[in-house]
Amino acid sequence: EDQVTQSPEALRLQEGESSSLNCSYTVSGLRGLFWYRQDPGKGPEFLFTLYSAGEEKEKERLKATLTKKESFLHITAPKPEDSATYLCAVPQGAQKLVFGQGTRLTINP
Amino acid sequence: DAGVIQSPRHEVTEMGQEVTLRCKLISGHNSLFWYRQTMMRGLELLIYFNNNVPIDDSGMPEDRFSAKMPNASFSTLKIQPSEPRDSAVYFCASIFFLAGEGDTQYFGPGTRLTVL
Numbered sequence: 001e002d003q004v005t006q007s008p009e010a011l012r013l014q015e016g017e018s019s020s021l022n023c024s025y026t027v028s029g030l031r032g033l034f035w036y037r038q039d040p041g042k043g044p045e046f047l048f049t050l051y052s053a054g055e056e057k058e059k060e061r062l063k064a065t066l067t068k069k070e071s072f073l074h075i076t077a078p079k080p081e082d083s084a085t086y087l088c089a090v091p092q093g094a095q096k097l098v099f100g101q102g103t104r105l106t107i108n109p
Numbered sequence: 110d111a112g113v114i115q116s117p118r119h120e121v122t123e124m125g126q127e128v129t130l131r132c133k134l135i136s137g138h139n140s141l142f143w144y145r146q147t148m149m150r151g152l153e154l155l156i157y158f159n160n161n162v163p164i165d166d167s168g169m170p171e172d173r174f175s176a177k178m179p180n181a182s183f184s185t186l187k188i189q190p191s192e193p194r195d196s197a198v199y200f201c202a203s204i205f206f207l208a209g210e211g212d213t214q215y216f217g218p219g220t221r222l223t224v225l
Binding site for chain 2: 034036041042043044045046049087093095096097099100101102
């Protein structure tokens, strides 16, 4: 069964303190890995899609990378507004997405 | 452009009552997904449609749950009768899907359902 595991469950950082979130997956024939950001009381907001090992994508202070077994979301010099839950997901079949449980990130000023 | 629209945003009801959640797809999208999110189970897919046709409803928890797409831009998720364990946030998401290709799902703001 396809599985997606995110770690840590929660992470508290000081403003400016860089770190990484992990998303490991067990799926045959990976056809992409998605990262979403979810703010309290809102729906998940799309960040990135990665399709092949070695691929990297960046958006502001975020950079997502992909290997054959896991993906990392690197956060460089985060600000309080980066506080959110970050979700990763992998396709299962043609269209279904299997989501991880998420990492709840808090950036303290 | 308008994103996915869901209504109501909040619903409080009593056990045994019928609940109907509504979703309007992004204009031009042809696939719709209904999800449920809880602290314990995270984000779970309930059912999805392509071009108004239900493709996979294996995530629908029980016969008390039903979903329809009466037209290409609108869907409803109905729970009858509702139970306290149905309390969760329900999201819908839409994409423009071409056969053989995956694409990014765009989520609505969700409906927070509380069943007393």
